[in-house]
Every structure is written in structure tokens, then in C-alpha cells.
């Protein structure tokens with residue numbers, strides 16, 4: 001029998017999961033939804049209910065806005081920049097103390113392997129708050145020498161936007177919450193954040209730490225609920241001044257339309273169908289594991305997944321054969337097993353969606369070299385799948401699958417990169433791209449020509465709080481992370497003073 005190394009559930013997770021339905025965090029308190037309605041959250045490895053959470057709706061959003069507004073005009077306005085930084089740092093410290101509980105909750109709720117939550121999701125989330133803690137004291141306006149009058153003194157201030165709505169997806173629940181909260185809080189905004197209905201737990205746990213860190217009540221409000229109800233209420237609320245969204249391109253379009261009712265600022269981080277290009281001069285010891293990780297990390301449920309793999313025809317067969325052999329040995333199982341490298345997909349809905357693409361790929365003439373069939377268990381398992389015989393026009397090569405499925409295609413113009421650039425850019429998406437080559441000139445030329453917000457050369461899925469991330473084309477707009485995210489959460493005021 002295969003050895004399993006199932007993680008013992010942390011006592012803090014036990015307590016968290018068994019002390020009644022999880023409440024909304026509004027105005028510094030944990031409260032029931034006004035309707036009293038709840039919904040279940042399930043373990044994707046088994047399909048079983050983990051726990052129940054309160055379901056927020058429009059009236060809860062209004063209540064959160066009231067609390068946020070009180071904080072904005074009251075307590076939060078008296079907190080200095082340095083104190084804001086300290087609060088974020090304190091929160092990061094608390095997350096570090098609770099890292100194992102957070103990692104386990106994320107794995108239970110989302111399905112992703114504990115090795116990933118322990119070593120990627122949680123440390124990145126902690127680091128993100130520490131990075132923005134540093135920015136809190138560095139938000140400056142400037143003094144401007146104007147030519148309108150010698151005695152007219154002009155300067156600018158960078159002020160918070162005010163009440164901000166943030167809507168996050170289920171693929172990196174805690175990390176996406178921190179990406180949203182870090183820059184918004186460092187710059188002095190107040191927030192209503194809605195989790196994805198599939199994965200509410202780690203953000204509710206985070207809310208407990210926010211309370212413990214000592215943020216004034218109402219500065220951060222975290223609600224759990226569905227998109228078309230609670231999410232739409234955030235987007236339509238007249239006193240919310242900005243909405244930041246990460247999710248599908250389809251929903252991003254709806255949000256942009258609805259946000260126009262009060263001209264909310266909008267930033268959108270949406271879908272992708274990222275090209276990953278392996279040239280024949282690549283270092284294959286890096287390119288092959290890189291291409292595998294580029295698509296199979298987080299079960300392929302990554303907006304920037306390298307889901308269109310272009311491999312030069314000279315090396316296509318060898319690269320694909322190595323990738324296939326590796327992918328077929330990746331251990332798939334429940335995320336709570338330490339030896340698991342590929343977990344289940346997040347939900348039944350996602351399982352059905354990806355299963356349909358597997359079928360469609362075959363119907364369109366592609367051949368799975370490995371995987372291709374959903375597993376027959378109670379969990380939502382799809383094996384790592386590599387499709388060959390793919391044409392650029394097939395749906396598996398054009399549409400975002402959001403699963404562990406890569407469409408591999410050969411290309412053959414090594415010297416003149418025009419054709420592969422054209423094919424790589426032939427997509428409505430433009431989130432990310434990968435390039436594998438040892439020729440530095442080619443690397444830069446291709447990186448410049450790709451229509452994508454991020455290009456990784458000889459690496460993939462590298463992230464850091466200091467480096468901006470966001471899309472070109474229908475992958476969205478606005479940049480999260482780094483100094484760029486500060487733009488999303490501040491507005492500039494020009495002040496004129498007549499010294500006469």
C-alpha cells in the first residue's frame with residue numbers, strides 16, 4: 001500500500017471549525033447576516049461539508065459601508081502613517097504565529113497541497129503585508145513650482161480613495177485577500193472585502209487576526225457571500241468609491257458596467273491563456289520542470305498558468321516525452337497528505353468545466369499524452385493532462401480552462417521569431433508569458449514583443465510583493481503589488497495657496 005502522510009489537524013483549526021457557523025466581520029465584530037441565511041463550504045478532496053458560514057447580502061454590505069464610513073471619518077483618520085505600518089506589520093507577525101493553522105484551513109477549503117500552502121500561499125501573504133507596512137510612511141505628495149504667480153504656492157497630497165470594495169477569487173484565497181488589503185490599508189483606505197463563496201475560511205480566520213492586531217473597528221470588513229448578491233451589492237453601492245476585482249473576464253465585464261453607476265474606480269485582474277515558449281537553445285533542465293510547474297501549480301487554477309505551450313519542433317518530441325513521464329508520476333491526492341503534489345480542483349462546478357474541456361479537446365482532434373480522464377472518486381480530481389496534436393484555433397488552445405491541462409504545439413522559426421510572436425499574441429488575453437532560451441538577445445526581443453503584463457524568462461510563476469502584476473488586453477487593467485498598487489488606492493489633490 002502507498003504510504004500516506006496525512007497532516008494532523010491543528011488544534012486552532014479544530015476550534016475554528018467547530019464553534020458554530022462562521023460569522024461576517026463587520027465594524028470590528030463577528031456578526032450573523034441580517035437574513036440569518038448560511039451556506040456550506042466543502043472539502044474538495046472528499047466533497048464533504050467542512051463548516052457553515054453566514055451568507056451576506058445587500059443589507060449586510062450596507063451595514064459594512066456604514067461601519068467603514070464611521071472608521072474613515074473617525075478613528076482611522078487619526079491613525080498616523082507610521083501606526084498604519086505598525087498595524088500591518090503586527091498582522092503579519094500574527095499570521096506567522098498562526099501560519100500552520102492558516103495553511104491547513106486553506107488546504108481544507110481549497111484542496112491545494114499543504115506543501116504549497118505552507119511554502120507558497122502563506123509565506124507570500126505574510127511577506128505582502130510586511131512589504132506594504134513599509135510603504136505606509138512613504139506616500140508623499142510634492143511641492144510644485146508653478147508659473148501662474150510668484151506668490152502662489154502649490155503642492156499635492158496623495159489621499160486615500162475612501163471606502164473600497166474588494167472581490168476576490170477562490171484560487172489563492174488568503175494571498176488574494178492580502179494583495180487587496182495591503183496597498184489599500186497602507187494608503188489609509190477602509191475596506192469591504194468579499195471572499196469567494198467556495199473558499200471563505202482563511203479570510204475569516206484572518207479577520208480574527210485583524211481584530212487581535214488592533215485595527216480600529218470598521219477599517220476592515222470581511223464578508224462571505226455569493227457574487228450576484230453580495231458581490232453585486234458592493235459593485236453597485238453608491239458610497240463605495242473603488243472596486244478591485246480578481247476573477248473571470250466574464251464577471252470583470254459585468255463589474256465594469258455596474259461600477260459605472262457612480263463612476264467607481266475599477267481595477268480588474270482577470271483571466272489568461274498564457275503562452276510559454278521553449279526555444280531549442282533552452283536549458284532543458286530548467287525549461288522542462290519550469291513548463292510543468294507553469295501549468296500544474298495549484299492544479300492549473302492560476303490566472304497566469306502557462307496553458308499554451310509552444311515548443312520548437314526540433315525538440316518537441318523530447319520535451320513532451322520528458323514532460324509526460326514526469327507529469328504521469330506526480331502524486332495526486334488530498335491536499336492534507338504531505339506527499340501530495342496535485343490536489344483536487346476547488347469545486348464540483350470547476351471539475352465539470354475542466355472535464356468538459358478534456359472531452360472537447362479529444363473531439364476537436366487533440367491527443368492526451370497523459371491524463372485526459374477525470375478520476376472517479378468523491379473528490380474533484382483531474383489528473384495532469386498534456387494535449388498534443390493541438391491546433392491554434394481549437395478551444396483548448398484559446399479558452400481559459402483553469403485546470404491542469406496544457407495544450408502543447410510545435411513551432412519552427414528559430415531565427416525569425418515573428419511567427420511565434422504572432423501566434424503567442426493571438427489571444428484576447430494578455431496576462432503573462434514565459435520564454436525559455438539561453439540567447440540573451442532573443443530573450444529580450446521576445447519579452448518586449450509579447451503582449452503580456454508579466455514575462456518570465458527562464459523561470460515561471462515567480463512572484464514578489466515588490467513586483468507589479470496585472471494584465472494587458474482582456475486580462476484586465478491596473479497593477480497590484482509594488483509601488484504601482486499605490487496608484488489604485490490614492491487620489492491626488494492639488495492645493496494652491498496665495499501667499500499675498
Ligand code: ADP
Nearest residue numbers: 168169195196197226227228231232247248251
Ligand atoms: P469563478 O467563475 O471561477 O467562480 P468568478 O469570476 O465568478 O470566478 O468569481 C470571482 C469572484 O467574483 C467571487 O468572489 C464571486 O463571488 C464574485 N462574483 C461573481 N459574480 C459576480 C457579480 N455579478 N458581481 C460581483 N461579484 C461577482
